[in-house]
Amino acid sequence: MRDGYRILDADRHVIEPLDLWKVHLEPELRAHAPYLAYAGEGEPLADRVASPGPEGLIPLPPRPMMDGRPIHHRMSARAWRAVASAGRRRSAWLARLGSLELPQAHIADMDREGIDVAFLYPTVALMLLGMAPLEPALAGALARAYNTWLRGFCDHEPRRLRGVALMSPHDPAQMVPELARAAALGFRAVVLRPNPVAGRTLGDPAYEAFWAECERRSIAVAVHEGAHASLPAAGADRFHSRFALHACSHPMEQMMALLALIEGGVLERHPGLRVAFLEAGCGWLPYWLWRLDEIEYRSLAEEVAPHVRREPSAYFRRQCIVEIEPDEPHLEQAIPWLGEDHAIFGTDFPHIDHDAGMVERALALRGRLPGEALRKILWDNAARFYGVGE
Numbered sequence: 001m002r003d004g005y006r007i008l009d010a011d012r013h014v015i016e017p018l019d020l021w022k023v024h025l026e027p028e029l030r031a032h033a034p035y036l037a038y039a040g041e042g043e044p045l046a047d048r049v050a051s052p053g054p055e056g057l058i059p060l061p062p063r064p065m066m067d068g069r070p071i072h073h074r075m076s077a078r079a080w081r082a083v084a085s086a087g088r089r090r091s092a093w094l095a096r097l098g099s100l101e102l103p104q105a106h107i108a109d110m111d112r113e114g115i116d117v118a119f120l121y122p123t124v125a126l127m128l129l130g131m132a133p134l135e136p137a138l139a140g141a142l143a144r145a146y147n148t149w150l151r152g153f154c155d156h157e158p159r160r161l162r163g164v165a166l167m168s169p170h171d172p173a174q175m176v177p178e179l180a181r182a183a184a185l186g187f188r189a190v191v192l193r194p195n196p197v198a199g200r201t202l203g204d205p206a207y208e209a210f211w212a213e214c215e216r217r218s219i220a221v222a223v224h225e226g227a228h229a230s231l232p233a234a235g236a237d238r239f240h241s242r243f244a245l246h247a248c249s250h251p252m253e254q255m256m257a258l259l260a261l262i263e264g265g266v267l268e269r270h271p272g273l274r275v276a277f278l279e280a281g282c283g284w285l286p287y288w289l290w291r292l293d294e295i296e297y298r299s300l301a302e303e304v305a306p307h308v309r310r311e312p313s314a315y316f317r318r319q320c321i322v323e324i325e326p327d328e329p330h331l332e333q334a335i336p337w338l339g340e341d342h343a344i345f346g347t348d349f350p351h352i353d354h355d356a357g358m359v360e361r362a363l364a365l366r367g368r369l370p371g372e373a374l375r376k377i378l379w380d381n382a383a384r385f386y387g388v389g390e
Helices: 019-024 027-032 045-049 077-095 103-113 124-128 136-154 172-184 205-217 242-263 284-304 312-319 331-338 358-367 373-386
Strands: 008-013 035-037 050-053 056-059 063-066 117-121 161-163 189-192 220-224 275-278 320-324 343-345
Touching: 008 275, 008 343, 008 373, 019 027, 019 136, 027 136, 063 124, 103 117, 103 161, 117 136, 124 136, 136 161, 136 172, 172 205, 220 242, 242 275, 242 284, 242 312, 284 312, 284 331, 312 320, 320 331, 320 373, 331 373, 343 373, 358 373
Parallel strands: 008 117, 117 161, 189 220, 220 275, 275 320, 320 343
Antiparallel strands: 035 063, 050 056
């Protein structure tokens, strides 16, 4: 608790030790476990291994790889250098927390920030499932191994560290069995990437049994993108820099994921399904819902009438939620328009594009938001979405 507010971090990330897959993958698949290596074909060795800094040459860390491929698609040496440099700039304040592979480090940071409960999302595992081509059986095994490890990670302090199980859409037939296993492990939420897999969007009929089981079990579903996927991603057909790919992938993939769930009839068929859209702010939503309602649905409702029976914004307000960025502009207009019951807060800890002080900046919204909106954003809405206290 901080300044009288209970705080639920709805989008926090673990930094997985790569050896978790060597331990938890099925024995016949352990040769596919990710590992660290230098990548940079065609680049001078010095360019791959070191970069200039204020104190001379700084070693460039190796990248996570799997089966001879970097898990970050189209991540140039220059981009990796920038990512590594930004990570080093954060190391001073992270160092006193201890290894981020340990649950104690998260608890220490949560205590410092005043966070009561956090829901933990993947980092490396999310990128692994963004690789393509990827054998469906291997993709499912990678997710299972991560979920097993995450259960043990959260068991250090299960009241405060809550895991979000990773689902692999590479093999739709295995999604319901893994959902059942995740539920048996105690997970109350699952996460999916928004990208199409084998030409299937989230609205594809192949996933119908999965959506039905999430609704039946009251399992919350979070949609979370990650840049540099090998899967189709917004902007990847025309840009190559991290600057552009990261800018496009998060908000634009969320826009298309919401559209896929509406246009594919998923939200119509499953009114009890709860879906969150994370790490893209909320500024895209007012325009997107307005366009879907006033431009597309008003003119073309007949085309989708069998499975879209109400305005798209009505589906969002009935069963969806979005993560805000405390610093994004116009929150005082966007949140009342969306409905103050439909926004949540997450720190994205410890990723480099979200620095320390997120809670402090969220609390600074007290003067900008009306009534009980901030209290709902910091706790009530996420607690309801994730089923905290049920």
